[in-house]
Amino acid sequence: MGALRSRKGPADEKNDKSKKRKASSVVIHQNDPSDASQSKKRKSDADDQVDDIDTSRPTAIFKPTRGRDWTVSIALPGSWTLNAKKPDHKTIQVGRIARAAAVFCVDExxxxxxxxxxxxxxxVSDHYIRQGKGKKSKQEVLDSILEEDEPWQNPDQFLFHVLSFAECPPHLRYNAEDPSLSIFQEHQNLKWSGCLPSMDMPHHLRSHEWSQYREGVVIGPAPAPISSTPKRKKSNVSASDELIYAYVKCGLPFPVRVPIPSGSPIEAAMRTTVRFESVNPPSSWPHLSYEDCESLQATACASSLPREESGYYWGYNVRRATSLSAVFAECEYSGGYDYTIGTSERGVPVHSILPGSTAKSEKKAPESFNHLLIVFGGVAGLEPAVANDSKLVAMGLGKQTAHDLFDAWVNLVPGQGSRTIRTEEAVEFGLCALKPWIDSMYGEEE
Incomplete structure (x- = not known):
């Protein structure tokens, strides 16, 4: 962990040798003046405790307890970004969503x-709407929008692009030495990515931090290690039955060699999660030589494995959906989302649905879930999104019955002072309000 350092000149260093500075302390309680002796004693004890407090940053390192198979997802439209007229402001707003997802451990x-x-x-410019012959679908119109116009005219793609960039470990985003090995290429949507806050998620590892898992990018094929080269005993064993290997750059001084499933293509700039065989770092850590990195035993794995096997929060996946109904229909989890929450100022107070709440509510949240989904609306709320979805309308849903689409329909800030709750604020408020319930999924060991 890096400590804060100040720049000092020769005169300052000389003065530091002549006098010893005491650690500053904060007064929490005001002591009774009549109890002077006890006050001095408590002050002395407090000073000793302050000396033992580590105030360097970061201090709140994520500490996994055990593997988890349950997940938390949020869904929101990209239309809310249209409120910001400047692209740097749009990027800052998206950064708040990404930051909230990171802080509250959102998986999708x-x-x-x-x-x-x-x-x-x-x-969308009339130029894109009218170009070509015949009437085009909305998707065809969006696909025709040029890169330089995406931040203003294709808000869903802009939100998707920036969220994906923010989640990616910084050392994998761009490769200055070989841009073709970059996960992200230069793009108008990412021109203001410098406005994004630091995500600092567990998989955004520093070079000196060891973890059994790392995110990496494939940089090309690798020869098989000499010790693992199989000896062919039968003439009918083909080359396709042998393991193939790739070099993966994952933030270590040199790439590591990773076996790839037979028949899988080795694509440069392809992102992958790497799992090392050993939980403990090698003896030469963190000063690894080329030979040290070559000898590390590692395999490529699914990005969900760090969560499922060891309980790490390993960032979020980003998915596009063409409509609100597609959010549910195209769920990638087996069995779909088993508990869904819609947010609206016309819903019940969010605390009333939580297990253990004494407030009266017709629909209490369950004690546990497999895959939780929290859906947020745009500027006009969720109701128009339901009314604009032809599949939901065919099911008899509309603005008045939008709440029937969800297991719970909640108001995140009852009695709000402002007339509006911005979408990025709603995400923060909602995740914060639901955190105690979500944390209960870890059980007593958390």
Missing amino acids: IVVFDDDPSNVDPRV
Whole structure:
């Protein structure tokens, strides 16, 4: 952990040798003046405790307890970014979503279109709407939008792109030596990525931090290690039955050699999660030589394995959905989302649905869940997203019955002082309000 350092000149260093500075302390309680002796004693004890407190940053390192198979997902439309007129402001707002997802350990973010059938001429240029012959679908119009216009005219793609960039470990985003090995290429959507806050998630490892798991990028094929080269005993054993290897750059001084499943293509700039065989770092850590990195036993694995096997929070996946109904229909988890929450100022107070709450509520949240989904609306709320979805309308849902789509319909800030709750604020408020319930999923050991 890095400590804060100040720049000192020769005169300052000389003065430091002549006098010893005491650690500063904060007064929590005001002592009774009549109890002077006890006050001095308590002050002395407090000073000793302050000396033992580690105030360097970061201090709140994520500490996994045990593997978990349950997940938390959020879904929101990209239309809310249209409120910001400047691209740097848009990026800052998206950064708040990404930051909230990181802080509250969100596993998946779904970006959906809250008006899938209509192309708003106030958003998309008439040039894209009318070009070509015949009437085009909204998706065809969006696909024709040029890169330089995406931040303003394709908000869902802009949100998806920036969220994906923010989640990626910084050392994998760009490769200055060989841009072709970068996970992200230069793009108009990412031009203001410098405005994004630091995510600092567990998989955003520093070079000196060891973990059994790391995120990496494939940089090319690798020869098989000499010790693992199989000896062919039968003439009918083909080359395709042998393991193939790739070099993966994962933040260590040199790439590591990783076996790839037979028949799988080795694509440069492909991101992968790497699992090392040993939980403990090698003896030469963190000063690894080329030979040390070559000898590390590692395998490529699913990005969900650090969570499922060891309980790490390993960032969030980002998924696009063409409509609100597609958020549910295209869920990638087996069995789908088993508990869903819609957010609206017309819902019940969020605390009333939580288990253990004494507030009266018709629909209490269950004690546990497998895959939780929390859905947030755009500027006009979730109701228009339901009414604009033809599949949901065919099911008899609309603005008045939007709440029937969800297991719970909640108001995140009852009695709000401001007339509006911005979407990025709603995400923060919602995740914060639900955190005690979500944390209960860890059980007594957490």
